[in-house]
Amino acid sequence: MEHNHNDRKLHLCGVCGKSLSDHRSLSRHKLTHSTERAHGCQTCGRRFKLSGTLRQHEKIHMRGERTFLCDICCQMFWSSQQLHVHMRRHSAERPHRCRLCGKGFVTRGLLTVHTRVHTGEAPYHCPDCGLSFKRKVHLDNHMTIHSGAKPFVCAVCGKACARKTYLTVHMRTHSGERPYKCGLCDRAFTQSHCLKTHMRSHQGASAFQTLK
Structure with missing residues (x-):
């Protein structure tokens, strides 16, 4: 007997009405509505709603332990082997x-991911909706849609x-970096879609000049 995908989402949030696939996902989602921050950083005292957010934050304090420095980009690494691979x-x-195509990669892991372009293999499956991904990081990013988790924390x-x-x-709001620059004027933007929207203003001006 076939089951509709939506039949699996039976756990409703009483605050916003969002439907989750299991009790664990619902419990994590409810934390987004709560003001309680049960997870505290033992180094600086900051508190977070989710344990995953705390773990990500704690990496900020660990950065000082990286002693192997790339003298080109100033990135720090835990070991000489990591630095050696990075230098590639x-x-x-x-x-x-x-x-199959001769393309080269700095690590065997990157090569493994690349070969899936040829094979079509997507081994990382979402347990909530069934979507498949070629890379685990893409699955992890996708899973935040279901859980409501926000594990990446700004250190500033x-x-x-x-x-x-x-x-x-x-x-970029802290650094002032604007990497997407207009080739027709001196404007620059933090996101590519903002530059694309801006470029339409030049297209409109060009059309107006043509009509004159």
């Missing part, structure tokens, strides 16, 4: 090559984000 990114060294202001890419964009 700054060179042409790509020791792990795809047998404490803002929590559901995905690492969201945190990267947020950090």
Whole structure:
């Protein structure tokens, strides 16, 4: 007997009405509505709603223990081996090559992920909706949709984000970085979609000039 996917989502949040697939997901989701912050950092005292958010925050305090420095980009690493592998990114060294297309990679793990482009393999499955992903990090990012978790925490202001890419964009509000630059004027933007929207203003101006 076939079951509709929606039949699995029977756990409703009494606050916002969101439907979750199991009791654990519902419990984690309810924490987003609560003001209680039960998980405290033993180093600085900051408190968080989710244990996963606390674990991510604690990495901020661990960064000082990284003693192996890349003298090109100033990134720090835990071991000389990690630094050695990282240095390949700054060179042409790509020791792990795809047998099907010849593309090279700095680590065997990256090669393994790449081969899935050829095979179509997507081994990481979402237990809530069944979607499959080629990389675990993509599954982890997707799972935040179901759990409501925001494990990526800004070290400056404490803002929590559901995905690492969201945190990267947020950090630009502190750094002032605007990597997406307009080639037609001096405007620059924090996100690519903002630049695309801006470029339409040049297209409109160009059309207006053509009509004159």
